[in-house]
Amino acid sequence: MAISETTLKDAMLMLIEEQNEKGGLLGKQLEAVVVDPASDWPLFAEKARELIEGDGVSAVFGCWTSVSRKSVLPVFEELNSILFYPVQYEGEESQRNVFYTGAAPNQQAIPAVDYLMENEGVERWVLAGTDYVYPRTTNKVLEAYLKDHGVAEEDIMINYTPFGFSDWQTIVSDIKNFGSEGKKTAVVSTINGDANVPFYKELANQGIEASDIPVVAFSVGEEELAGLDTTPLVGHLAAWNYFQSVDTDANYEFIDAWHAYTGDDTRVTNDPMEAHYIGFNMWVDAVEKAGTTDPDAVIDALVGVAVPNLSGGYSAMMPNHHITKPVLIGEIQDDGQFDIVYETPGLVAGDAWSDYLPDSKNLIADWRAPMSCGNFNVETGQCGGMAAE
Amino acid sequence: MILTCASSHARAADDVGALIDRFADARNFTQTEEIVQALAATGDPAVIPVLEILSDGDLYYREDDGKVFITADADSRRDLLLIDPLTGEEVGELSKRDLEKIKVNNNLRSSINAALAGMTLMSPDRAVRLSAARSMMDAPSEDNLALIEEALAAEEDGEIEAALRKARAVSILNSDRGIEAKAAAIEDIAAIGGRDAISILLSARGSLDPELQDEVDAAQAKIEKRLAFWDVAQNVWYGLSLGSVLLLAAIGLAITFGVMGVINMAHGEMVMLGAYSTFMVQEVIRTSYPGMFDWSLAIALPVAFLITGAVGLVIERGVIRFLYGRPLETLLATWGVSLILQQAVRTIFGPTNREVGNPSWMSGAFDVGGLVITWSRLWIVVFSLAVFWAC
Numbered sequence: 001m002a003i004s005e006t007t008l009k010d011a012m013l014m015l016i017e018e019q020n021e022k023g024g025l026l027g028k029q030l031e032a033v034v035v036d037p038a039s040d041w042p043l044f045a046e047k048a049r050e051l052i053e054g055d056g057v058s059a060v061f062g063c064w065t066s067v068s069r070k071s072v073l074p075v076f077e078e079l080n081s082i083l084f085y086p087v088q089y090e091g092e093e094s095q096r097n098v099f100y101t102g103a104a105p106n107q108q109a110i111p112a113v114d115y116l117m118e119n120e121g122v123e124r125w126v127l128a129g130t131d132y133v134y135p136r137t138t139n140k141v142l143e144a145y146l147k148d149h150g151v152a153e154e155d156i157m158i159n160y161t162p163f164g165f166s167d168w169q170t171i172v173s174d175i176k177n178f179g180s181e182g183k184k185t186a187v188v189s190t191i192n193g194d195a196n197v198p199f200y201k202e203l204a205n206q207g208i209e210a211s212d213i214p215v216v217a218f219s220v221g222e223e224e225l226a227g228l229d230t231t232p233l234v235g236h237l238a239a240w241n242y243f244q245s246v247d248t249d250a251n252y253e254f255i256d257a258w259h260a261y262t263g264d265d266t267r268v269t270n271d272p273m274e275a276h277y278i279g280f281n282m283w284v285d286a287v288e289k290a291g292t293t294d295p296d297a298v299i300d301a302l303v304g305v306a307v308p309n310l311s312g313g314y315s316a317m318m319p320n321h322h323i324t325k326p327v328l329i330g331e332i333q334d335d336g337q338f339d340i341v342y343e344t345p346g347l348v349a350g351d352a353w354s355d356y357l358p359d360s361k362n363l364i365a366d367w368r369a370p371m372s373c374g375n376f377n378v379e380t381g382q383c384g385g386m387a388a389e
Numbered sequence: 390m391i392l393t394c395a396s397s398h399a400r401a402a403d404d405v406g407a408l409i410d411r412f413a414d415a416r417n418f419t420q421t422e423e424i425v426q427a428l429a430a431t432g433d434p435a436v437i438p439v440l441e442i443l444s445d446g447d448l449y450y451r452e453d454d455g456k457v458f459i460t461a462d463a464d465s466r467r468d469l470l471l472i473d474p475l476t477g478e479e480v481g482e483l484s485k486r487d488l489e490k491i492k493v494n495n496n497l498r499s500s501i502n503a504a505l506a507g508m509t510l511m512s513p514d515r516a517v518r519l520s521a522a523r524s525m526m527d528a529p530s531e532d533n534l535a536l537i538e539e540a541l542a543a544e545e546d547g548e549i550e551a552a553l554r555k556a557r558a559v560s561i562l563n564s565d566r567g568i569e570a571k572a573a574a575i576e577d578i579a580a581i582g583g584r585d586a587i588s589i590l591l592s593a594r595g596s597l598d599p600e601l602q603d604e605v606d607a608a609q610a611k612i613e614k615r616l617a618f619w620d621v622a623q624n625v626w627y628g629l630s631l632g633s634v635l636l637l638a639a640i641g642l643a644i645t646f647g648v649m650g651v652i653n654m655a656h657g658e659m660v661m662l663g664a665y666s667t668f669m670v671q672e673v674i675r676t677s678y679p680g681m682f683d684w685s686l687a688i689a690l691p692v693a694f695l696i697t698g699a700v701g702l703v704i705e706r707g708v709i710r711f712l713y714g715r716p717l718e719t720l721l722a723t724w725g726v727s728l729i730l731q732q733a734v735r736t737i738f739g740p741t742n743r744e745v746g747n748p749s750w751m752s753g754a755f756d757v758g759g760l761v762i763t764w765s766r767l768w769i770v771v772f773s774l775a776v777f778w779a780c
Contacts, residue, residue: 119418120496164742170627173761182588194742201747205763206754211495211502228744234446235495252486265466331494339446341418341494 011273014261015280041071048072052081058293066134086275090137094352094365094374101275104350105141111327112239124155124185131160135190144356165195168202179213187215210235222268225336233332241325242274243338248312281307320365322350413455429504444501449488510540522552531564562593579608619759630766633773655727666693683748
């Protein structure tokens, strides 16, 4: 288990313990089963099968990368169980057994780009990402969105690097050149995990500051910054649906509970933890509503459930199995926290199928009867407008 | 007379204080920016530190009464130390949850810089002067020309001087001065060059006299030619610096093979051990002797040498000595050793990346003509050349 996933496991254990202290659910105590697929994609499918068939779990809270989610999808479908997926992802998917509590592109990427256009007057864009499905699909959506908004082809630079890439010298110098041709430039980063630190360091090394070329990242949160010297990163941005610095009582209570549970008041909270917080409470509500943990009953009961989120409002489960949340843009501070500089005025509903891609703009997902379809094509009136990948 | 003078002074301070407290009422960045402009317009030097601190994000207001304070770290992580923005007196400590931060974003930071540019162009801090010079370039105005001339005369740093000269040329191009002055400005821009010079010329072109168009074309061609030359130079340098890292690893591989006749598949892991030794040395220095950080690499060098040497000795005594003269078996055995070493490091240090910090003399970059050379890369090239020569 990588560090971010370990944190999520601990957060789940804390939520389950709290629920049990409140008297459990349907008169019974909840029991946690933890399995570790060790970032091995095929093993995710095996472990999921083991959890559902062997341990008979009622719901699974897990997966991290998109690859791991894709690898367990057929298992959840076949064995008819429930998965809560807490990480921001590329969209273009809606599955009956999966509830997506992380952000879809329209709940993270698009508002971030809007913010940069409106508030920082950005006209040229570098879309830099790690070479796998999430960055590629997100960048496809973003490219279509930018072109819709009148950004010319030559003002968009797209770049992919392998996992764990560390020699950023040439790419950063390309970005610098691209950004010094007169138009205000920003980098939209879907760079994953470990490659981020050398990237930001090289930016600082070559004298690029956030006020010259801001970088907005979708995979850099409090957990990733913990223990790093963030001085060279100050002013760069991240878009999430939650930051530890959110100023609400619910959030302070959650942070206090987290510190008490881990016994360490330097442990940070982050967006996927909030997603699990929301997802877990939704599941609890739905089970109470259904009066059983039977998957079919709970899946039906989950749609429409609304629970408080940590940013001071309510998140509701939509018929497409995505949730409503506010979108926040934060600037990195020198203490590894984010300063929220923008918040969408209302809640944004997760969009399973992007409106900006020609292949998916006619698709909607609605898992309520009688439609009960994850990829309904509104033009042809057929379910299965595009095979769910 | 003296009395009125003193009282007007006091009133000015009051005004500035009242203006600063208005930050608490600002609901969005536009409103904050208006207050910044108003503060800068007072011309009172006392506002410079306040605006700089606002830009750093250390200006807060008390939620109870909306009084604005400069803050610093307090003993407890949950509290902040409050400092009066005008007198600099410590007022007390308060929980972060009862304080609200005055929000700044990149845009606001740029306008703070621009607002302060006139006042900070002569600042003793090089970074402040550079950013002031750049803001001057972004907001060209004839009014600034005298200020820029004055700063230019006193400036000794090459990079800032170039930025100032560009700012002066841009300001002249956007002013209503005569053709000769503008022609000189175009020449000046062509002489300094840089990627942004082309966009400066192109955006000024529309408003320039027709006689000057040819000169703009000539200047643009000249800049582009020079950029193309420096692009090649930059690529050569990147190739060299990347190659030097590989050279360093290759030397080690070649020595093992030359001396022992062993193809060491675990050589990459030995390099890794060296890197982790450096990391350990830096950790110790960070926690116990933070002042020595600039020496960390010099200290790590012999430590890494001893650690990897010891591990190499163990591998030789434990495995390789039984396999001399059997190249296939050593290949296989060292590959096994490499897996063991990788897993050992993963078990001890965890799978996530560890950071080896750059000492101050290895951070940042400098310009050689149109070439940006980062210090870290330069030192790596120097080091590998030194090792190569020693071999």
